[in-house]
Amino acid sequence: MxxxxxxxxxxxxxxxxxxxxxxxxxxxxxxxxxxxxxxxxxxxxxxxxxxxxxxxxxxxxxxxxxxxxxxxxxxxxxxxxxxxxxxxxxxxxxxxxxxxxxxxxxxxxxxxxxxxxxxxxxxxxxxxxxxxxxxxxxxxxxxxxxxxxxxxxxEHIDINTALLLAPQAGSKEKTLCCWFCASGPISLSAKIERKGYTPGESIQIFAEVENCSSRVVVPKAALYQTQTFFAKGKGKQIQQLVSNLRADALPQGKSQSWEGKVLKIPPVSPSILDCPIIRVEYALVVYVDVPGGLDLSLSLPLVIGTIPLHACTPRTSSISSNCSTLSWLGLSERPEAPPSYSDLEISESHRRDCLHSCGRSEGDGDGSLLTYITEFRYLPPPLYSEVDPYPDPVEVYGDGDGDRDVRRPDTCPSR
Missing domain, CATH: 2.60.40.640 (Immunoglobulin-like)
Structure with missing residues (x-):
């Protein structure tokens, strides 16, 4: 066979x-x-x-x-x-x-x-x-x-959390000097809208660079991936450049503003933050390239997730925040208008009847007080008027000099 x-x-x-x-x-x-x-x-x-x-x-x-x-x-x-x-x-x-x-x-x-x-x-x-x-x-x-x-x-990472939607910002300053000659400072401040992003998104960078030194500097930004490996109580780290951008050179005494300069995130691995022997982290580094000197850099940590940003998030505005909260609670997104005072107005006859019954049962204790509060807690406010509807009484008297003096009851005539 x-x-x-x-x-x-x-x-x-x-x-x-x-x-x-x-x-x-x-x-x-x-x-x-x-x-x-x-x-x-x-x-x-x-x-x-x-x-x-x-x-x-x-x-x-x-x-x-x-x-x-x-x-x-x-x-x-x-x-x-x-x-x-x-x-x-x-x-x-x-x-x-x-x-x-x-x-x-x-x-x-x-x-x-x-x-x-x-x-x-x-x-x-x-x-x-x-x-x-x-x-x-x-x-x-x-x-x-x-x-x-x-x-x-x-392992999914949802960037629609309060921690990852929080803005990231920072500022730094340094002074260049050579022996006994010192120039003015170089200042850098940068901000991004949030901490969490997904591959394919673009990071909008807002930055201010002021060059008071005697050199021509170049503002730049770069996205770095840091891989950290742990074994036998020791760690080994590798940093890789993912994406970068370069702005125009900045002469002496000039300043430059970035109003949402865009840096796109290419397809990269998500952040790994919960593995005990391997960590993958990301950071956006905004820095000023100083020829012949140490660069002035500012690092803003990032988290690359897998679940993208929702259309309606708490960070956009107070209106979108209320919309998200109401939808989570299963309520209508458009709140109901409050009742008008005309609908709650109590007639004068009903008011007199209630006061009369309240006066008859004055000794009844808490029950009559509760009835009074229940009937009148929705009363409209009094109408505004510049004329006092309840003026204090006045009296006229004479002091023998032929003139009339007017005083209120709580005052005394001069003696």
């Missing part, structure tokens, strides 16, 4: 993004199929799948220990985020499964995430965060057939 051969062993994912890549986020189920195609009669012992997600860090440092000796120190660290195992054909006791026919077979698999938060997939110089599914087809007396396929995980 001629033994058959395994022609195809492949892993297919059910969910693909717009770039035809398997991409998932925290809480999703990684679903897919393992495709097996054989020729002839193939005896299969088991078909197993394993899903793993691991963050790894590794770098090497060489040090001199003497004149002719040197040693190398390796720094490695690993954090496991996902480990899932399942048997699609056969059982864990190794019982041989029946042979498969030459036609293709598809076996569904489901991988559930663990309850802990995952780290976003990342590839760096000294470390990475990777997720994959591996299928192994075991046959009697033969080496197993293996296939491995990676998938992408995004």
């Amino acid at each position: 001629v033994l058959g051969k395994v022609k195809v062993l492949a892993i297919c994912f059910d969910s693909l993004n717009e770039h035809s890549l398997p991409a998932f986020s925290g809480g999703d189920l990684v679903t897919g199929r393992v495709v097996v195609e054989v020729t002839g009669d193939v005896r299969v012992r088991s078909l197993d799948i394993t899903a793993r997600g691991v963050a790894k860090v590794r770098w090497t440092e060489s040090r001199n220990a003497g004149a002719n000796t040197a040693y190398t120190q390796n720094y490695t660290e690993e954090v496991e985020y996902l480990h899932h195992y399942d048997t699609l054909i056969g059982d864990e006791r190794g019982k041989e499964a029946p042979g498969t026919s030459p036609c293709p077979h598809q076996y569904s698999h489901v991988v559930s995430y663990s309850n802990r938060a995952l780290a976003t997939s990342f590839e760096g110089k000294h470390g990475s965060v990777r997720y994959w599914v591996k299928a192994e087809l075991h046959r009697p007396w033969l080496l197993p057939v293996k296939v491995k396929k990676e998938f992408i995980v995004f």
Whole structure:
């Protein structure tokens, strides 16, 4: 009997993004199929799948220990985020499964995430965060057939939070000097609308640069990505330029204003802030390039997220803030107008009846007072008039000199 051969062993994912890549986020189920195609009669012992997600860090440092000796120190660290195992054909006791026919077979698999938060997939110089599914087809007396396929995980970062919508601003100043000759200061102040952005957005930069020195300086701005790797209590950091812009040169005694100068964010990895061994951070650096001297720089931290800015956010205006709050509470976005005083006005006859009943039950205690308050708490305010409707009484008297004097009752005539 001629033994058959395994022609195809492949892993297919059910969910693909717009770039035809398997991409998932925290809480999703990684679903897919393992495709097996054989020729002839193939005896299969088991078909197993394993899903793993691991963050790894590794770098090497060489040090001199003497004149002719040197040693190398390796720094490695690993954090496991996902480990899932399942048997699609056969059982864990190794019982041989029946042979498969030459036609293709598809076996569904489901991988559930663990309850802990995952780290976003990342590839760096000294470390990475990777997720994959591996299928192994075991046959009697033969080496197993293996296939491995990676998938992408995004741990979402919503920039529609109070912390990431807060404006970022700062200012600095420095004075250039050479031996005993000192020039005037160079001042820099910069501000951006918020801290959180997503790839593809543009950062509007508002800045003021004043050059009181004796040199010609150039204002610039740059977006940097900082990768930090941790292993064995030590860290290694790499900074990469993502995007930059340059303004016109600024002569001595001149100033320059940026009224929303635009710096676009290219497609970059989201920020990684919750992984214990890998951190990916971003910062916008606005600086003044000083020829022949140290640059004056101002760093504004940024967070690159995955959920873009909503159309109606609390930072836009008070009207949009009220709109967001009402929509969250399930209320109407247009508040109801208050009642007019004419609708609440009480007739004079009803007023007299209420006062009369209140006077009769004066000794009844709190009940009559409550009735009075209930009836009159919505009374309209009195009409405005420049003539006092209740003037104080006056009396006229004479003092024998032929003139009339007028006084109020609370005053006394001069003696």
